Amino acid sequence: MTIGAGIVIYGAQLDDIAPRGDAMEPRFPDNTPDTARAFEEVVRVAHFPVGERKIEIWSPAREGLSKSENLKRGYEIAGDLIFETWSCYLSGEAHCGNCDSCRERHRAFIEAGIADRTIYNVHPIVSDKCRLGKCGVR
Numbered sequence: 770m771t772i773g774a775g776i777v778i779y780g781a782q783l784d785d786i787a788p789r790g791d792a793m794e795p796r797f798p799d800n801t802p803d804t805a806r807a808f809e810e811v812v813r814v815a816h817f818p819v820g821e822r823k824i825e826i827w828s829p830a831r832e833g834l835s836k837s838e839n840l841k842r843g844y845e846i847a848g849d850l851i852f853e854t855w856s857c858y859l860s861g862e863a864h865c866g867n868c869d870s871c872r873e874r875h876r877a878f879i880e881a882g883i884a885d886r887t888i889y890n891v892h893p894i895v896s897d898k899c900r901l902g903k904c905g906v907r
């Protein structure tokens with residue numbers, strides 16, 4: 770608010786809001802477009818009760834983009850800078866390769882058809898091809 774931003778972007782994507790298991794609720798309810806709209810309304814009421822100012826809360830999920838589709842779009846725009854992004858739940862010199870986020874990152878690269886040049890401590894296993902060292906990325 771203090772820097773005059775008109776938009777907040779966060780990384781929720783379509784796979785995050787797919788129904789989980791046999792439940793009909795989203796995997797991460799806080800990542801749904803409904804939640805983003807609700808946050809926009811909270812910000813408007815709490816910070817800009819009068820006037821026209823508002824802040825858009827944008828995410829790939831709001832555009833209907835999956836993680837791999839978002840990755841493709843990011844690669845088209847930013848090129849190799851995408852390899853400087855961080856997905857791992859842990860901190861360190863390299864991605865762990867074991868956590869859900871590392872595996873989802875690697876899976877998205879495979880689905881996007883982009884060679885994953887992320888540095889992992891251990892190679893994320895997301896398919897039999899990974900197990901056999903044939904996912905095209907090592």
Ligand SMILES: [Zn+2]
Pocket residue numbers: 856857858859864865866867868869870871
């Ligand atoms: Zn990790």
